[in-house]
Amino acid sequence: MTQKNFESKNTVPGSIAQAGIITKNTLLDYIRSRRFYILLSITVLIGLLLTIVAYYRPQFFPSSELGFYSTWWGISVSFVVVLSAIFFGGDAISGEFQNKTGYFGVPNPIRRSSIYVGKWFAALIASTVMIVVFTVIAVGNGLYFVSGVPYQFGESLLFSWIYLVAVLSFTFFFSSLFKSSSISILVSAILLLVVFSLVNEIIVRFVQIEPWFLINYGAQIIGSVLASPYPPHQTSVSAPGFRGETVQINTFNASIPEGLAIMGIYFAVTAIIGLILFERKEFN
């Protein structure tokens, strides 16, 4: 064996540098994977469908710059964000157990936290690519149909990216919770695509309290920032009830600081718990 000539006294890189190594290689794996191209196709398809809708300009599609972006982007970008987080984060950690790739990387002089953070950044970069593609299509539409890009769109884009950061942290948490890729993906998808929206609806309609504990409520600021003026925090309207009585219906809109705080808390809490879970999880 000729490799005997090498000395093994080399210094192991720092944890941040090692996280960077994991990011680089996980990203390479993502970019070559089928799922990357499937999600890219879905993102482009959503963009193309919205382009067709914008072309025919149904009545609900406003002709003002802000209104156009609010309808085109404000409704759909959250869906792209959630899909990206599910595709890249849903099994990022559970896959290490189920596919046994963890047996290749973990028994090395590297902290598990470096692996977790490295994979998280890779998922963030891959998901950001999807947001960028969707943004390009949105801006292309805006320039063609309303000849401009309002500054609020920049804010909305920034909030979308912050939402992505929070949702990815959330999916990584579920990915750390389970050892099965399919279960972690399924649970993340059901929660983000169905349960949160349903709970939001039930709470606002029937309990009539502000759903400040739901991440999708915080993410409302993505669309709200494109409204002029910014929607009030709470609106109440009176409406006739089933038995002829008058009932008060409240609607809530997260303010920008509130939305950012909700997403920030989701990010921090799920990141910390997810990391602890991965640190403690056993390969058996």
Added chain:
Amino acid sequence: MPSIEAVNLTKQYGSFIALSNLNLKIEGTKCVGFLGPNGSGKTTTLKMFTDLIRPSKGEALINGVNVHTQKKKALASVGTLIETPEIYASLTPREALTMIAEIRGVPHAERKKQVEEVVAEVRMEEWIDKRVGRFSKGMKQRICIASALLNNPTLLLLDEPTTGLDPRGMSEVRDIIKSLKGKNRLIFMSSHLLGEVSDVCDEVALIDHGKLIVYDTLPNVTSKFSGGNNVVEVGLVRPVDSKILTQTIKSWSDVTNAEKIDDKNYKISFVGGLEVQERILNEIVKLNIGVISYKPASSELEDAYLKLITATL
């Protein structure tokens, strides 16, 4: 001098004890076989030495450093192969091994050369730039062995390293392990294959039901626990007078027993190594009784293993 040490190492899953107060210190440059039946705690032990699982109690120390509190330091010069790892399917061996080389701190200038050398060592040169997703289990196992060799580790922890390999691959891996011995390395490998351990290892640690049964040099274990017997089976082309044959063979020096299996097959037990085995073959051929086969039926290590494991049942 590289060392590994288990101090009261225990792993418990609810009421099931996978490993019970293992105390074992191995140091020096040698190859130690880790033997035991399925579920005895071999892989559990190796996983605790590589941070794949955490001990319920006790410590796993590598070169005196606790793997669980100072993992980076403890595993800085350790090559590992635990179970059959998978590699990210879309990476090539070059990319996957470069990633491990980077993690282990192989300098940039040496990285490419080292990766190519370890790939050559496991005879996978022509696959170095092909994606791993298309590889067979055996091919992946070779790449994982190559990964364990990166950065010239002073300690190798190998869990059944020939699993999944074809006979040629198994032989090549044994040759690699033999070539690594005596190069200031400690090799600790688990295996089910007693012949492999006899062939490759200097010492053996035997574990059963989560407890260490014995740890000693291979000659000491076999002489203490096997009764010193090796057994060969002799096949004949035609039946012979079994009484005369067995009495003749029994009269030879170092032969402890000779018995008939059937009309054309006999079993000979003897004390000693390959030289005695060769002498018996020469003698039996001289009898001109139509010998057509002569093969080991069991080894001293197998005898010792079976006696020790049976004793704990």
